[in-house]
Amino acid sequence: MESVNKTTKDKIFKWIITLLPLVFIVAVLLGPLIWSFTKSFTDYSMYRPEQSKFIGLGNYIDMLQSSRFWKILSVSFIFTVVTIVLPNVIAVFLANLINMRVMGKTIKGKTILRVFFLIPMIMSETVVGAFTRVFLWSGDIGIINFLIEKMGINPPNWFIDEKLALVVPILTYTLIYFSFGFIIFDAGIRNIPGSFYETALVEGATPLTKFFKITLPCLKPQLAIVLIITLTRSWRQYDLIWIMTRGGPGLSTQVLSLRTYLSFMRYGEFGYASALSWFMIISLALMSLGILLSLQRGSFSYTIEK
Amino acid sequence: MLLKSKVILITCLLILVSTMLFVVAAQKYEGQEVDLLLITEPDSYVVGDRELLADFNKETGIRVKTEFLWHERLWDRIRIEALAKTSGFTAMRMSPGFIMEYYQIGALEPLDDYIKMFGYENQLDDWPESVQKSHMSIPGSDKIWSIPINANTPILIYQKKLFESEKEKEAFKEEYGYELKPPVNTDQLLDMAEFFTRPSENLYGFHELLAPVAHSYVAALEYIWSFGGEVLDEDNKVILNSEETVKAMEYASKLHQYIPKEAFAADYAEEERWISNNNVAMARVWAGNARSYLNPKENPRNFQNYGMILKPKVEGTEFEAGQGVLGGGGVSLYAHAPQKEKEAAAKFLLDWLFDQDKLGEYLEAGAFHPRKSTFTHPKILEDPLMKDLGPLWLEALNKTGHARPFVPEASQIYEELSLMLHAVSLEGVDPEKAVEQATDKIYDIMDNAGYYD
Numbered sequence: 025m026e027s028v029n030k031t032t033k034d035k036i037f038k039w040i041i042t043l044l045p046l047v048f049i050v051a052v053l054l055g056p057l058i059w060s061f062t063k064s065f066t067d068y069s070m071y072r073p074e075q076s077k078f079i080g081l082g083n084y085i086d087m088l089q090s091s092r093f094w095k096i097l098s099v100s101f102i103f104t105v106v107t108i109v110l111p112n113v114i115a116v117f118l119a120n121l122i123n124m125r126v127m128g129k130t131i132k133g134k135t136i137l138r139v140f141f142l143i144p145m146i147m148s149e150t151v152v153g154a155f156t157r158v159f160l161w162s163g164d165i166g167i168i169n170f171l172i173e174k175m176g177i178n179p180p181n182w183f184i185d186e187k188l189a190l191v192v193p194i195l196t197y198t199l200i201y202f203s204f205g206f207i208i209f210d211a212g213i214r215n216i217p218g219s220f221y222e223t224a225l226v227e228g229a230t231p232l233t234k235f236f237k238i239t240l241p242c243l244k245p246q247l248a249i250v251l252i253i254t255l256t257r258s259w260r261q262y263d264l265i266w267i268m269t270r271g272g273p274g275l276s277t278q279v280l281s282l283r284t285y286l287s288f289m290r291y292g293e294f295g296y297a298s299a300l301s302w303f304m305i306i307s308l309a310l311m312s313l314g315i316l317l318s319l320q321r322g323s324f325s326y327t328i329e330k
Numbered sequence: 331m332l333l334k335s336k337v338i339l340i341t342c343l344l345i346l347v348s349t350m351l352f353v354v355a356a357q358k359y360e361g362q363e364v365d366l367l368l369i370t371e372p373d374s375y376v377v378g379d380r381e382l383l384a385d386f387n388k389e390t391g392i393r394v395k396t397e398f399l400w401h402e403r404l405w406d407r408i409r410i411e412a413l414a415k416t417s418g419f420t421a422m423r424m425s426p427g428f429i430m431e432y433y434q435i436g437a438l439e440p441l442d443d444y445i446k447m448f449g450y451e452n453q454l455d456d457w458p459e460s461v462q463k464s465h466m467s468i469p470g471s472d473k474i475w476s477i478p479i480n481a482n483t484p485i486l487i488y489q490k491k492l493f494e495s496e497k498e499k500e501a502f503k504e505e506y507g508y509e510l511k512p513p514v515n516t517d518q519l520l521d522m523a524e525f526f527t528r529p530s531e532n533l534y535g536f537h538e539l540l541a542p543v544a545h546s547y548v549a550a551l552e553y554i555w556s557f558g559g560e561v562l563d564e565d566n567k568v569i570l571n572s573e574e575t576v577k578a579m580e581y582a583s584k585l586h587q588y589i590p591k592e593a594f595a596a597d598y599a600e601e602e603r604w605i606s607n608n609n610v611a612m613a614r615v616w617a618g619n620a621r622s623y624l625n626p627k628e629n630p631r632n633f634q635n636y637g638m639i640l641k642p643k644v645e646g647t648e649f650e651a652g653q654g655v656l657g658g659g660g661v662s663l664y665a666h667a668p669q670k671e672k673e674a675a676a677k678f679l680l681d682w683l684f685d686q687d688k689l690g691e692y693l694e695a696g697a698f699h700p701r702k703s704t705f706t707h708p709k710i711l712e713d714p715l716m717k718d719l720g721p722l723w724l725e726a727l728n729k730t731g732h733a734r735p736f737v738p739e740a741s742q743i744y745e746e747l748s749l750m751l752h753a754v755s756l757e758g759v760d761p762e763k764a765v766e767q768a769t770d771k772i773y774d775i776m777d778n779a780g781y782y783d
Contacts (some may be wrong), residue, residue, distance in 0.1 A: 270544075289410075
């Protein structure tokens with residue numbers, strides 16, 4: 025009888041500890057999500073909430089018909105693609121380099137290098153953005169333009185040239201976040217069995233072959249994590265762009281999250297901002313799915329073509 | 331003898347009673363432990379000296395705490411808390427650029443009753459009329475929604491060395507056919523900006539902040555107003571698309587050929603570098619910010635090199651000088667704060683900003699509230715930094731200060747104005763086309779907000 029009671033108590037306790045976080049998640053996450061989803065079908069304005077009415081897909085249609093939206097979407101897309109590729113290529117390269125054996129010996133000072141690479145990532149984006157804006161990119165005292173000038177080239181106006189303005193947050197983002205990929209890839213490479221490389225060495229594989237045939241395929245699980253996290257972070261990037269360019273000049277660095285923030289917080293267009301948010305959520309989910317599916321395709325096998 | 335004793339006794343009693351009344355009145359808030367939180371930007375206009383705050387606490391029992399937030403964080407915080415109707419603070423910094431938005435979402439509490447309660451009605455006129463209109467009131471309401479702590483508007487500063495150089499004077503006269511003197515109209519400003527633009531010497535004719543959106547919309551509005559244009563009429567109809575606005579944008583695009591291109595993305599710190607390093611001949615700066623250029627501690631190399639005038643006028647318009655946005659702002663009571671805190675906050679704000687006896691103390695402590703009696707206060711008249719700037723600042727507030735559009739949709743309108751100015755000055759878009767596009771966008775904003783239903 026006692027053991028039956030204990031089992032019931034255990035079951036109740038399990039339900040309680042499951043339900044508590046569930047209630048919390050529903051209240052904190054799902055509640056606002058549902059609220060914003062319903063608002064995305066209304067013309068709800070912060071300034072005139074009493075006049076709000078249901079407009080069906082009106083916000084989504086307005087969004088897709090607006091040339092400004094397509095411009096902002098293209099900026100977001102370029103920013104996301106480049107900031108997924110560039111920092112992670114650097115990260116894989118550095119992780120591979122740091123774990124390489126040169127003449128049978130590992131590189132010295134690896135721990136110091138690992139810590140050094142981490143510095144930009146542990147700092148606040150806002151701080152790095154504000155600092156690099158002045159000391160790296162500014163026209164009058166920035167190091168980059170100083171070096172360009174020293175090479176005898178006319179330095180560009182990074183922040184006012186529409187074609188160049190996006191380069192600034194992209195490269196600054198790369199500087200901050202290449203270390204995220206580096207940590208994960210570094211750990212991944214260290215877990216690849218040494219026997220794989222020894223076999224390849226016996227079979228006369230070049231370092232490039234080893235990288236593409238062993239290292240990269242072995243890093244697929246890490247790659248999936250890094251790509252999805254980077255995609256999420258890049259797609260909703262806001263702080264760095266806001267601090268560095270304010271979305272300008274014109275709309276040349278305005279990304280979707282910045283537009284959503286402006287629509288929601290500054291312009292009080294809750295309905296339209298909710299539609300933008302939902303567009304961002306759905307597109308992000310689809311892109312993440314695409315990455316996962318493409319990485320799941322194919323399995324790891326090691327053969328050397330002769 | 332008996333009569334004398336009675337008089338002494340009565341006098342003593344009167345002293346005792348009045349002292350008790352004074353103590354009770356002074357400590358009205360003490361038993362209630364009133365803590366009030368003022369959220370504000372970290373600027374000197376707002377920061378009461380800590381010792382003065384401690385004195386105020388001793389006198390009244392009201393403890394004032396200040397929380398500093400930078401510009402954008404401040405406005406977002408007020409919006410979020412006001413929408414959620416939280417009671418997280420008591421009073422806040424207010425901007426005339428956004429006052430209508432906060433009024434519309436119910437974040438503000440009128441101050442009229444408190445002004446009467448604490449007997450400061452006669453102090454309201456101590457602020458220039460333009461400031462009263464821009465900072466305190468809201469069209470359609472007869473209440474006072476904010477008390478100004480800072481009133482600012484742009485002026486023109488120029489490098490004296492350049493304008494006084496015989497070599498420059500001769501060269502200018504030869505090229506343009508008239509004397510080189512600080513410009514009194516926009517045509518002269520354009521000529522002089524062109525004359526002094528020498529990129530090879532790292533010298534540019536003119537500078538003004540044009541970064542999106544905060545700075546460029548201010549510049550756009552000033553060009554529009556100076557040329558006699560306007561964004562909205564009294565009935566909130568869009569009247570931007572006018573000959574005056576097109577002329578204003580044509581002029582802006584010409585003048586902006588002579589500025590360092592970084593100005594389109596620069597912030598105050600970058601502007602300060604350009605000006606204090608003498609890399610620009612003339613610059614449009616906020617009157618309040620001009621103090622730092624004149625201050626030997628902040629600008630040791632060139633503090634004596636600046637002359638100041640009102641912004642040059644546009645010939646053929648009704649204005650004596652180029653028009654300027656009224657900046658700065660006030661402090662307002664937060665509508666959702668507890669009543670007890672609101673009353674204490676009103677006492678603090680009104681004593682702080684209106685009590686003439688305390689004005690000297692606050693000026694001594696570094697605060698500067700640009701009202702009429704401040705500009706004429708002996709401490710200011712004796713201040714070497716302010717003796718020239720002060721009268722010009724006051725004149726600019728009276729003659730050029732212009733209130734921004736009073737609609738909650740102002741921020742959206744600002745973005746369109748900013749894009750319009752960037753289109754003509756940076757991308758070379760035809761001003762007529764840029765004005766037309768901005769007008770259509772602003773019309774849509776107003777229409778979507780239901781103004782034309």
